[in-house]
Amino acid sequence: MNDFTESTNCLDCTKSSACFKKLIPSELEFINQKKTQILYKKGETICKQGAFSSYVLFISDGLVKLYLESPNNKNINIKILKTSEFIGLSSIYGENIYNYSAVALEDSSICLIEKESLRKLLNDNGNFASEIIKWYCANEKQLFNKIKSLGHKQMHGRLADTLLYLCDESFNQKELFSKLSRQDIADFSCISTESAVRLLAELKNEGIIKLEGKHIRIIDKARLIEISKKG
Amino acid sequence: MNDFTESTNCLDCTKSSACFKKLIPSELEFINQKKTQILYKKGETICKQGAFSSYVLFISDGLVKLYLESPNNKNINIKILKTSEFIGLSSIYGENIYNYSAVALEDSSICLIEKESLRKLLNDNGNFASEIIKWYCANEKQLFNKIKSLGHKQMHGRLADTLLYLCDESFNQKELFSKLSRQDIADFSCISTESAVRLLAELKNEGIIKLEGKHIRIIDKARLIEISKKG
DNA sequence: ATAAATAATTGATATTATTCAATATTTCGA
DNA sequence: TCGAAATATTGAATAATATCAATTATTTAT
Numbered sequence A, B: 001m002n003d004f005t006e007s008t009n010c011l012d013c014t015k016s017s018a019c020f021k022k023l024i025p026s027e028l029e030f031i032n033q034k035k036t037q038i039l040y041k042k043g044e045t046i047c048k049q050g051a052f053s054s055y056v057l058f059i060s061d062g063l064v065k066l067y068l069e070s071p072n073n074k075n076i077n078i079k080i081l082k083t084s085e086f087i088g089l090s091s092i093y094g095e096n097i098y099n100y101s102a103v104a105l106e107d108s109s110i111c112l113i114e115k116e117s118l119r120k121l122l123n124d125n126g127n128f129a130s131e132i133i134k135w136y137c138a139n140e141k142q143l144f145n146k147i148k149s150l151g152h153k154q155m156h157g158r159l160a161d162t163l164l165y166l167c168d169e170s171f172n173q174k175e176l177f178s179k180l181s182r183q184d185i186a187d188f189s190c191i192s193t194e195s196a197v198r199l200l201a202e203l204k205n206e207g208i209i210k211l212e213g214k215h216i217r218i219i220d221k222a223r224l225i226e227i228s229k230k231g
Numbered sequence C: 001a002t003a004a005a006t007a008a009t010t011g012a013t014a015t016t017a018t019t020c021a022a023t024a025t026t027t028c029g030a
Numbered sequence D: 001t002c003g004a005a006a007t008a009t010t011g012a013a014t015a016a017t018a019t020c021a022a023t024t025a026t027t028t029a030t
Helices: A018-022 A025-033 A115-123 A125-152 A155-166 A173-178 A182-189 A191-203 A221-230 B018-022 B026-031 B113-125 B126-152 B154-165 B173-180 B182-189 B193-205 B221-230
Strands: A035-040 A045-047 A057-063 A061-067 A075-082 A101-104 A108-114 A209-211 A215-218 B036-038 B045-047 B054-063 B065-067 B075-082 B101-104 B107-112 B209-212 B215-218
Touching: A018 A125, A045 A221, A057 A115, A061 A209, A061 B126, A075 A182, A108 A115, A115 A125, A115 A215, A115 B054, A125 A155, A125 B065, A125 B075, A125 B113, A125 B126, A155 A173, A155 A182, A155 A191, A155 A221, A155 B065, A182 A191, A191 A209, B018 B026, B018 B126, B026 B036, B026 B113, B026 B154, B075 B182, B075 B209, B107 B113, B113 B126, B154 B173, B154 B182, B154 B193, B154 B215, B154 B221, B173 B215, B173 B221, B193 B209
Parallel strands: none
Antiparallel strands: A035 A108, A045 A101, A057 A108, A061 A075, A061 A101, A209 A215, B036 B107, B045 B101, B054 B107, B065 B075, B065 B101, B209 B215
């Protein structure tokens, strides 16, 4: 993010997500009263797995890495979140804790929204709730893909999945890779950092990817997809 | 399931899920018009991954195994669904296909509900939608647990997770295990059938579980949890 | 600009888990 | 009830992957 002069009023927020468009002005005003906006510096932890979840978070501007922590001090990277995405939506119901951790990959402006207020809106406004459900549908599909990748593919396929995900056009790739380490890439694939490095070198030698400093560029996407499918 | 004389009218259905309790009588009547009830025999496929999803399914009475299929002809078992649970809820929005397959573990009575009608109810009734979101919150947590299990644990920990899940009181265990093969147990853990068999024998020898025909009984739950945690 | 800290790379080895093969057991239909 | 088919079990060989150790490159803080 670059601009911190961005308005903090929900009514004319340009970074708003699809679901907020379903709110009527009075509801937007209501939610505006119930939120605070906070700036997280690059590297700061935005939410911590297991911690008490007082708020649902919304990225008003920034880039965030979402990951699961395991007791053995290893992480599983789940996804990269961009501006206009929620963090910790699922803490709204159920247990009062965050199911994952999130760290700012760049300076990020985050809206903290009171869970109670969000719940009220969900109950009052079915259109709003439906948009949230839409989000959950897409989210579930993504998690199933992760499970398929981890459950049945071996290293090569898993790394291919990671690269295909990270190289998606929807990310500013140069930017993104400059903020990710080999360990991050390994943690997306759930392989050791050393294996990630070795496999990346292999892919480079076969002309499937190009390593330009930290940036990874896919040269032969078809073959990478092939590797992903083969597992 | 035992009784097929069960009423098929949503208004006095005793197998209804929490969310339907949020519907007003006219809405229940509406949904009653928009559903059909079908009996699936044991072993029959209720929904197929990738197939066109015309309906959202609801188990009015039965027991169902939900699993992901991978191209290499291997399956990942996700969960066992019981009476009053939805199948394929996420096909309601997004792509018009089922993200997973489901098979009847016993003769099961399934309600097929028109997606369009369900969408209407979600838009009209925020309380109903909120209950669905509650379900998604719990569902997400479960999927994260699966990801943690697959991503970082090795065979022992993964099998322990499977056994702890399957031996939960919420299932009729004798019944359940009689319907699951070693392959099923392996597919929950994403390990080979042979490995599952070997590890079960190990656990038996160490007095952690007891093998009684097809039924598996946990003797030393504390140690099994230990194994699960250690990974 | 430089030293210290961190991250990336590579090779050798050890561990983990699958596959293949052979045998035993159970289930199921005629 | 019998025999075929499916499922379960066990062992040995092989493959996949992590770990450990050493080295090089990069980043960061002074």
